[in-house]
Amino acid sequence: MVRQRQVRSGSRHCPTRKDRIISIKGRHCVSHKYTAVLIKHRKSPIKNMDIFEFIRSWNLDKNPTTPRTFKKREVDLLLEDIEALYTSPAEPKIGSLNPGIRDGLDLFSSQPQRRLDSLSVPILLSKRVWLPDPVFSAIAPSAASVWEKMPDSGSTYFTNAPVIHTGWKHVAQIPASQRKDALRTIFSVAIPRLLKLEQLVQCGAIGFYSWERLVEDDLPKFQETAMTLKESGLVDKVGTAYPQHDYSLGTRLSGIRITIQDDHPVTGAKAGTPLWISEKMPILVYGLLNALTSDRLASRFEPSLPGDRIVYDFVRSNGKSYTDKPSQDNFLQLPALDAAVWEDVVAIRKDSELLDRFREMLAELSIAESSLAAEAIRGGLKDLAKELNADKALLKRTGSSTLNFLLAILGGTLVGGYTGNLASGALTTAMSAGIPYLKDLAVTAFGGQARETKLRYEVVTRILHRF
Numbered sequence: 001m002v003r004q005r006q007v008r009s010g011s012r013h014c015p016t017r018k019d020r021i022i023s024i025k026g027r028h029c030v031s032h033k034y035t036a037v038l039i040k041h042r043k044s045p046i047k048n049m050d051i052f053e054f055i056r057s058w059n060l061d062k063n064p065t066t067p068r069t070f071k072k073r074e075v076d077l078l079l080e081d082i083e084a085l086y087t088s089p090a091e092p093k094i095g096s097l098n099p100g101i102r103d104g105l106d107l108f109s110s111q112p113q114r115r116l117d118s119l120s121v122p123i124l125l126s127k128r129v130w131l132p133d134p135v136f137s138a139i140a141p142s143a144a145s146v147w148e149k150m151p152d153s154g155s156t157y158f159t160n161a162p163v164i165h166t167g168w169k170h171v172a173q174i175p176a177s178q179r180k181d182a183l184r185t186i187f188s189v190a191i192p193r194l195l196k197l198e199q200l201v202q203c204g205a206i207g208f209y210s211w212e213r214l215v216e217d218d219l220p221k222f223q224e225t226a227m228t229l230k231e232s233g234l235v236d237k238v239g240t241a242y243p244q245h246d247y248s249l250g251t252r253l254s255g256i257r258i259t260i261q262d263d264h265p266v267t268g269a270k271a272g273t274p275l276w277i278s279e280k281m282p283i284l285v286y287g288l289l290n291a292l293t294s295d296r297l298a299s300r301f302e303p304s305l306p307g308d309r310i311v312y313d314f315v316r317s318n319g320k321s322y323t324d325k326p327s328q329d330n331f332l333q334l335p336a337l338d339a340a341v342w343e344d345v346v347a348i349r350k351d352s353e354l355l356d357r358f359r360e361m362l363a364e365l366s367i368a369e370s371s372l373a374a375e376a377i378r379g380g381l382k383d384l385a386k387e388l389n390a391d392k393a394l395l396k397r398t399g400s401s402t403l404n405f406l407l408a409i410l411g412g413t414l415v416g417g418y419t420g421n422l423a424s425g426a427l428t429t430a431m432s433a434g435i436p437y438l439k440d441l442a443v444t445a446f447g448g449q450a451r452e453t454k455l456r457y458e459v460v461t462r463i464l465h466r467f
Contacts, residue, residue, distance in 0.1 A: 049084045051133055051208055052198055055191060057081065064191040069180050078183070079171075082140045085133070086210035092298030093207070095127035095363025097461075100290050100303040101211045101251045108134035108190040113254065114304065116193055117342045121403075121463055122302065123205045124337050124349055127359050130297050131197075133208045134190045139183065144172035146212035149219055151282040152250025157219075158226055159281040166253045205349055207297075211251070214296050215289055226284045232319035238310055239280045247307035249282045251289065255305055287311035300366060300459045309460070330408040330460075332385040335394055336401035338463070344397050354388050365409070366459050374409055381407060408460040 055061050058078060070078060099122065106112050107119075122129045137143050147170050149157040154165040174182045200206040215222075229235065239247070245255035258275040290312050294301045301312050340348055349355065361381050368374035388394060389402065 049081075051085060051135060051194060052201070054081060054085060054135075055194070060187055060191050061195060064195060065188050067184050067187040067191070069184060072176075072180070075179055075183065079139060079141060082136055083142060085136050085140070086213045089214070090130070090207065090209040090297060092296065093128045093130075094298045094366060095359055096130055096207070096297060096299040097122050097126035097128070098130045098290070098294045098297055098299040098301050100248070100301065100308055101132050101293065102248045102254065102286070102308075103304050104131040105134055105137060105251060106254070107131070108193050110185075110189050116196060118338075119206075120340060120342065120345050121337045123200060123345055124340075124352075124355055125358060125362065125405075125461070126300075127363055128204060128207050128299075130207050130209055130293075130299055132211045135186065135194070136210050137212065138186045138190070139171045140210070140212070141172055142216070143210065143212040144170040146216050146219070147251075148173075150250055150252075151285055152253040158223060158285055159279065161279045161281065163279055163282050164249055164253065164256065164277065166250070168252045199346055203346060203350070205346070209293075209297065211289065211293055214293050218292060222285065222288050226281060226288060229284050229288075229315065229319040230280060232314075234314065234319065235280050235284070238314045239283060239307075240276050241310050242305075242307040243274045244276045246305045247283050247311065248286050248303070248305055249277075250286055253282075255307065283307070283311050284315070287315040291315045300362075300461060302461055309462075330406055332382060332405045332407050333389065333402050334385055334405045335388055335391070335398040336403050337398055338403065339399050339401055340397045348394065348397055352391070352394055354384065354391055354394070358384050358388070362459065362461070378407065378409065403463055406460060406462040 049057075058081070060067055103114070107114060107116060119129055137147075147153055149155050151158055151163050152165050154163075171179055171182055171186070197206055201208065243255075243257065245257040247255050249256065256277075258277070260269050260271055260273045260275060263269070263271050286308070290301055290303070290308065294312075301309065303309055303312075337348075358381065361377055361384065365374060365377045365381075368377055385405075
């Protein structure tokens with residue numbers, strides 16, 4: 001709770017230091033009127049402070065759509081404070097969901113492709129939805145050093161080949177004279193949306209993490225691994241299985257539609273024929289990033305773009321296999337959970353015992369110890385889907401519509417590669433040996449046999465249609 005002592009209106013009393021200081025969990029900071037006091041008496045940032053404590057410590061929750069302009073010294077202190085976030089690794093959560101770094105950051109961008117309420121179904125069907133912290137990612141100095149190595153930043157860290165990159169800049173890349181305005185823009189867009197999610201964070205439905213903190217130590221290994229994956233004979237098939245606009249080109253760059261503009265008589269190509277970018281390094285690096293973050297968070301990967309999923313599976317298989325398009329046999333019909341009013345999402349998650357059982361069974365599926373156990377759990381989920389469609393209390397909030405929920409299993413992940421094939425059409429090939437780094441990437445957060453043998457099942461889930 002943030003408390004500030006009030007000074008009587010019209011009083012000629014000069015505020016004491018105690019009057020001026022806001023106390024937050026033993027840490028001191030002040031309003032912008034008393035910046036000098038902040039600088040003189042300021043204590044070290046709280047360790048393991050979360051993003052909402054950071055927001056309130058700087059009064060950024062006051063008029064969040066029109067934040068004030070910070071003085072230069074305040075900017076330096078603010079950037080020092082943000083570094084106190086995510087100093088400890090995020091605690092993994094079996095049964096959680098990771099939509100991917102780009103999908104997560106896009107929710108807080110100035111021109112998002114999806115709205116926050118697109119999270120309603122993942123929130124209701126997962127133990128937790130993991131999202132990258134947009135404020136930390138945009139302003140933390142440590143995040144800048146990671147971003148500057150990404151292909152979509154224009155860096156040559158992974159490849160010297162020309163690649164498409166975004167014009168987005170981290171605060172550290174912006175001239176010092178313009179940083180105050182840049183911070184206002186970032187805060188005015190991201191903080192209102194973060195505050196809208198705070199209740200869901202408090203009940204454990206959403207968790208924030210820093211993708212930069214998770215991957216920074218592994219980037220040198222990424223270089224060698226990405227080059228090895230690029231040499232795979234399957235990389236062209238993986239990179240052209242879907243149109244180019246179905247592949248993210250980085251953490252800040254979505255897919256780009258590329259087609260032939262006019263008929264080409266010489267080659268016989270017609271206008272509208274899809275084309276693909278020949279340099280595959282950006283999609284491979286992004287696949288590695290999602291593989292690492294998903295493993296560290298013990299989450300299943302559910303991106304909005306199908307190309308991102310196929311690259312992720314290619315990376316997880318050590319570059320030896322890739323996923324086909326899902327079979328129609330792998331769909332479950334569920335109530336249209338996305339039709340629920342956003343304000344009802346917390347109540348539905350709290351009150352629906354059937355959805356709670358559904359989340360538990362999805363979590364169990366990812367750590368099933370045999371193919372028979374995995375199939376039995378999937379059968380139980382099919383039966384539970386029928387019960388959900390008959391749940392009158394739930395249908396009052398979702399209406400009579402239904403949606404198709406893809407539920408496929410990609411066999412066991414053994415030391416970083418797939419073995420077996422539980423879902424029809426799930427894997428084109430199997431593999432045994434693999435790239436050393438990807439072997440080490442095998443999940444350690446999973447318990448029981450999964451920890452001992454590095455065995456887990458890749459559970460593929462996605463909302464495909466709504467009727």
